[in-house]
Amino acid sequence: MDMMKLMKQAGKLKKAQKKINKQTIVNKSNGATLVLTGGGKVKSFQISEQLYEQGKDAVESAATEVIKGVLKKQQDIQKNMAKEALGGMNLPGM
Numbered sequence: 001m002d003m004m005k006l007m008k009q010a011g012k013l014k015k016a017q018k019k020i021n022k023q024t025i026v027n028k029s030n031g032a033t034l035v036l037t038g039g040g041k042v043k044s045f046q047i048s049e050q051l052y053e054q055g056k057d058a059v060e061s062a063a064t065e066v067i068k069g070v071l072k073k074q075q076d077i078q079k080n081m082a083k084e085a086l087g088g089m090n091l092p093g094m
Helices: 003-022 049-053 057-087
Strands: 024-029 032-037 042-047
Touching: 003 057, 024 057, 032 057, 042 057, 049 057
Parallel strands: none
Antiparallel strands: 024 032, 032 042
16 A cells, blocks of 8 residues: 555544544433533533432433443544545445
8 A cells, every 4th residue: 555645544534533522422311411522521411300300220221321322423423534534445344
């Protein structure tokens, strides 16, 4: 593979990562809300009063679902941006 092409793609990936890090990802599930940056830093986590009233099991279940959902969104964003930056280059696992 051409070294210049690899360097250009590395630069595109770096730009894509910066763009991802600036994004805000929000997921809501059953009264729980989690907000992350595209880079995976937690900005906020909220649980509604109604969810608290449903008890420990409901809070744990909603927290688990909201975390799974926001991480899935984050992974999808990262995967799509990497594909875009690489211009269709076929890499294993993408």
